[in-house]
Amino acid sequence: MHQTNSQLDNKKTYLITGVAGFIGFYLSKKFLEQNCNVIGIDCLSHYYDTNLKYTRLEQLKPFEKFSFIQGDISDKETVSKLFEDYKPNFVINLAAQAGVRYSIENPDVYIQSNIIGFYNILEACRHYPIDHLVYASSSSVYGANKKIPFEESDLVDTPVSLYASTKKSNELMAYTYSHLYSIPSTGLRFFTVYGPMGRPDMAYYGFTQKYFSGEPIKIFNNGDFNNDLYRDFTYIDDIVEGIERLLSNPPVGGEGVPHRVFNIGNNNPEKLMVFIETLEKCLTKSLGREVVFEKVFEPIKPGDVPATYASTDLLQQAVGFKPKTSIEEGLQKFTDWYCEYYKLK
Incomplete structure (x- = not known):
């Protein structure tokens, strides 16, 4: 029987890798607000504007039960020492080199962070036993899965980017x-996470x-408004709640692995165009003047997937949870934050 609410244990220690990242920050904040011990590690990479990472960290520092380590999970010694010093009970591995297109230009960082880094985390969990490892x-x-919606039982043997390959190998490892x-x-398996203080490399940002x-915005759909360019956009609060509920429901090895x-x-x-129109409306509201993007249409990029659509039945069965934030509500929160953060109104 699943538990219907989160059962965080404030006597236990939660290690969150990639703590200065988008999801890592919100997850840590939620745990700290519930008086949990949170250890955060982040290498503060320059993949996108580090000011945003420091802004997130600034909001976590006032919490007494927060400890921050600047370090890289691809360094085995750093990870071993972290586990030895803090003996975490729960590990949430969110540290990763993100981005599909960037993996075509910079494959090395993906292997370092996503493969070696994750291997180091697994090794540490082996030597310092934990209650539950949750990883991104x-x-x-x-x-290029053609079957919609995507279900966890679908074959995932055809990744079309190195980033996707590293994530698939994480699951295998x-x-x-x-x-x-x-x-x-x-x-x-996260589906296009968005919200205030999100990642600047994401399309909406x-x-x-x-x-x-x-400048005009580039839309990679050949200017075809009727094609199947869909995205499953998931608001940050829904992601955090899903992780929180799953954490206290570790899989049991009785019947198998x-x-x-x-x-x-x-x-x-x-549809991507609906998402863009909603973003224009939300910005219009935030600024109090009409916003219309200038648009340029281009062919779809290598490594991009035309449609993403998640079946969330398994998640609902396991922890009784289904994401519920509409893009109107989520994007309004983003544009309000954006205009305030960059002092645009």
Whole structure:
């Protein structure tokens, strides 16, 4: 029987890797607000504007039960020492080199962070036993999957980017470690996470930046408004709640390997053009003047997937949870934050 609410234990220690990242920050904040011990590690990479990472960290520092370590999970010694010093009970691995297109230009960092880094985390969980490892996978593992919606039982053997390959290998590595060392682990396939203080490399953030710098936005769909360019956009609060609920429900190894994989998506895909129009409306509201993006249409990029759409039935069965924030509500919160953060009104 699943628990219907989160059961965080403030006597236990939660290690969150990638703590200065988008999801890492919100998750840490939620745990700290519930008086949990949170250890955060982040290498503060320059993949996007580090000011945003420091802004997030600033908001976590006042919490007494927060400890921050600046370090890289791809350094084995750093990870071993972290586990030895803090003996975490729960590990949430969100540290990763993100981005599909960037993996075509900079493959090295993906292997370092996503493969070696994750291997170091698994090794540490093996030597310092934990209650539950939850790690970030990605909807990109579905690759060129034609079957919609994507279900966790679908074959994921056709990744179309190196980023997707690294995430698929994380799932395989975690499965093996769960099998060999009985480490309870859960992989989460995230579907386009967005919200205030999000990642500037994401389309909705980039579109907003382009508008304010007077540039057109590029839409990679060949200008075909009727094609299947859909995205399952998931608001940050829904992601955090999903992780929180799953954490206290580790897989049990009784009948097999204590490893599971879940989609965390909105289960309600939006056409990209509808998403863009909603963003324009929300910015119009935030600024009090009409906002219309100048648009340029281009062919779809290598490594991009035309549609993402999550089935969230498994998640709902496991923890009774289904993401519920509409893009109107979520994007309004983003544009309000954006205009305030960049002092645009």
